[in-house]
Amino acid sequence: MMLEILELSKSYGAVAALSGVSFSAERGKVTALLGENGAGKSTLVKILSGLVVPTEGKIALDGHIIDTSTPDRASKSGVAVVQQEISVLPNLSITENFMLTAPSALLRRAKAASACRAYLDRLGLGDVDVGRPTGSLSVGERQLVEIARMLAQDAQVLVLDEPTAALGDRDIALVHQAVRRLAAEGKVVLYITHRLNELEEICEQAVVLRNGQVADRFATADTSIARVIYAMVGRELNELYPAVGNRAEPDGSSASNLVLTGLRTAGLLGSVDLDLKPGEIVATAGQIGSGFVEPLRAVAGVTAMTAGTMRLQGKAYSPRNHRERCSAGVAYCSADRQLDGFFPDRPVWETMSAPALAASGLWGSANGQRLRRSTDRLADRMTISLAYRDRAVRALSGGNAQKVSIGKWLSNDPQLLLVEEPTRGVDVGARAEVYRVIRSLADQGLSVLFASTDLDEVLGFGERVMIFHNRRQVETLPASALTRDKLATWITHGSCNG
């Protein structure tokens, strides 16, 4: 009695997101699904939830092939998925969210309210009013509502995509408890996580994906963390991250590029301090919701600073909008660069030259040919092939599109680069190149501040790490003084002893 994934493949054009993935997950056990960003986990989840149709392969439950070609059919086949981006609708109440996935065409509000009350109690949300719009709940509470909704659907296969990534310790325990109960009820549970400590806590077996293929399978009880990491990364970490170039050792006298003193925002409970030197790459790390993105956003002018000072190259700096930030020479890439990093239908050179165009003001003439040629040098520095110059950005591969969205800032000759999640959605090969390019820019004097939930990236690519926990900056340490386990402890507990 089990869920079987049979030779599943999915390719987007020439790019294979999954190729020939096969494994099985038994009922009554929690199966961990591991893999780096871009390993194919999210594609697999989308196939299971019916959002993506596989190019080849089948899925079987208890020996019968099941149909997951649409979300509707997937859920009728008994597969329920809690996406990373949860699908609870913020404008509906908790009860209404429950009724949305219920089979009956007529709504019985009172009955549904008492039914979902029971599920919420099981998950420890006993004190929450079921008539409240889910938009007013905390992220953790919404996650639990999502899981409760799955419980109510009586699904046989439950796929949880990083259910605890955004949760605090108390909620994590609640989710773990719920997951164990689901497994004990005899359901198939696929548990996707980045937290290796969760492996031992609740998972009995694990499947590791890498580059769209199954890299390893094992029972968690008798496996070392080293084997897990090797299976996920598939090579030594130091190959991925470039070495720090030759640069004068930052002594006390060398000018700082960005100095944050006592910085506070509405999203932080404590203040943030940072002294960023030219050519330095500093990471901010923390769990989702721990406030680790706040300093970047405050410097970017996206969120307002409520207290403290920011100094850029010795001058007071407090951008009220993106325009003021750009004219101060600060470049910013949000986490959602697919959406706001480039102009998908316009040729590559237009995106690459856009920051310079914007900086030149509104009035005056603009020579398209000159703008187009001016991007050649940038493309060269970013190692983007000249052949792509006149193609629409949409036609580029993910890695090249990322390089365009980061590299466009070079046209403006910035002093400081802020990047959220530098390699989200980039496959491993292209990741190394993105790191290398940013590193070489830093070696020419650019300061980089990046926020990342990927611990390996934080340790491998950052020189120093600002650690956040519970919306406070708890420590800033050189990356060389940290290990993966230590950093994981820091961001989950806010101290170095868990």
Add this chain to the structure above:
Amino acid sequence: MVAAMVDLSGVRTTASQSAQSKGRGSVAVSLQSLAPIAPIALIFVIAAVAIPGFASGPNLIAVVQASAITGIAAIGAAAITIVGKFVSLAIEQQAVTAAYVFTAVLSIGQPVAVAVAATLIVAVIIGAVQGYLVARGLNPIVTTLAFGSALFGAVVLLSNNRTITLRHNPLAWLGGGTSWGVPNQAVVFVILLAIGTVFLSHTRLGRQIVLCGANPKAAELIGIPISRLVIIAYISAALASALVGMLVVGQVSQASSNMFDGLTIDVVAAILVGGIAIQGGEGQLWRAGVGALILTMLSNIMLLLGLDAGVRLLLKGGLAAAVLLAMTVMRRRSR
């Protein structure tokens, strides 16, 4: 298929040559971008052969003149489309306002320069207010619908719904005159189209308007002042409508509240039929002019064939919907 290729081959080569001479490379040159030119030639040839009276001088001048009015308004309104705010439903109200302001100032004895200046200032204000509202994030279509209603009500109220007739018309030469046999309105249309096209591709403002329409979020992040660009787009639409208002006053020497009935529909249809990407971010202004020309030619042909207003409207709507859907589907396919 082969027959069609032969028919259009001449059109195609000249068009692709001109596209290549611009040096835009692989993005610019595609059959898709040439599609609207072919129908004009096709319609013209068929109509000239099949319909007596179509190819006559006076009729062609009438077509050009009629398409000039729609075309000028469409050039301005296309700025709204290109900046990513779909279409305006207040175009005819803006034109009526301009016509009344112009005639009112003239009829109290002011010189023509003052009248033109007053009209343009009013247009700038009208455009700026709408642009500000839309830039704040209000729904563009509903905002212009509401604004147009209020504007029209105000004009009718202030003028007591009277028709103002000019005894002396200082713009008659521009509105009704011809140069070398070509109506001056058409000359204005062509000049504006050329200026607009150059403006969009050769000025910082124009290029940033296109980028804003292509992806407002990305534009905002790199420091393009998107709100200001939206306001500028609405001002340019209002200015174009004002120009239309003055040109038609120059032609007919009077202002009345119903003089521009149907202009909004014509302009929206022209923009859609011309094939300007309705989601914004494509700076092909000439498509607005082509759309105006196609629609006016079709209207004229149907008039000559004795088809009435209903059929003409149905065809406008149907054609606009067809081009809109075709472009949407093609866009999705190309991904």
Add this chain to the structure above:
Amino acid sequence: MSRLDKGLGLRLGLSILLIVICAIEVDGFATMATLASIVENVALIGLLAAGLMLTMVAGQLDAAVASVAAVSAIIALLLGPYSLVLGIVVALVVAGLYGCGIGWIIARTGVSSLVLTVCMLIGLRGLALILVPQSPAVLADGLLWVSDGLVARVGPTTVLGIIGLVLILALGLGMRCTRLGLSLYAVGGNLERARGSGVNTTKVYMVAFAGSAMLAATAGILAALRSGSASGTGLDSFLLDGVTAAVVGGVSLEGGRGSIINVLLGSLIVRIIAAAAALLGMQSSVESIATGCILLAMLLLDDALGTRRGMKTAARWRVLGRPLRT
């Protein structure tokens, strides 16, 4: 929930305030005849607004309601000499099929509903003019009793008012008590999440646009039966009136929000002002100024509330439920 109640209280208070002011200040306002005509018109505009609400809640907008209403009214009256019931049924079925088609196209191609329905607004107006090119379609002499019957007084309203209100309340009940109704809110709240929650979005769009078209058709037919005629150029103020009532009734153009009771109150507020303006002998131009200004003010208010709810500039560039780029 609390915000909904606050909105309801606000609109109820505003309506009562307006009624009291008008009753004191405007001669001839506090009569049964005025009341009956206000309620009748509230029902008529409410039908339109309720239809628009279906599409607005789903995050779209049907800009073609005025033309749909005109075409339907003409079909009903043209078939009237054979059988009025047949005419009405045919008109409603045609409108329903048209709406299903539009909804299907929007769901399948992802085309902007605003722009597509503006095309339909143009095209269907043409169709109306083709059906009745010269003189308007009129109700056959033998059927004039229908016209009289519709405006017959029943308590504080008329037969037409009761028909309209019953239909609107039935729709409200349907939206509140069926999963389909809930799905409309879900799709308008977030299309992707709704899909992820197992909602058949194509069906939802088809239902929304079919409902919008059929309600507009109903309003058009009732208006035509009341006046006894339907012209090719008639009913063109329906779009502005309907959108104003819906927006005053708190339906968000962002999608996902709106309730029938509030829409009815919104229609009431709009009609009280119109009735008072008419009684004061104001020109129709004043009414169009008032309508435009009320609509703009409500849009601004809605936007201000949206900003306070913490939406960023970028989010406000969303166009009717779909992100600009997907």
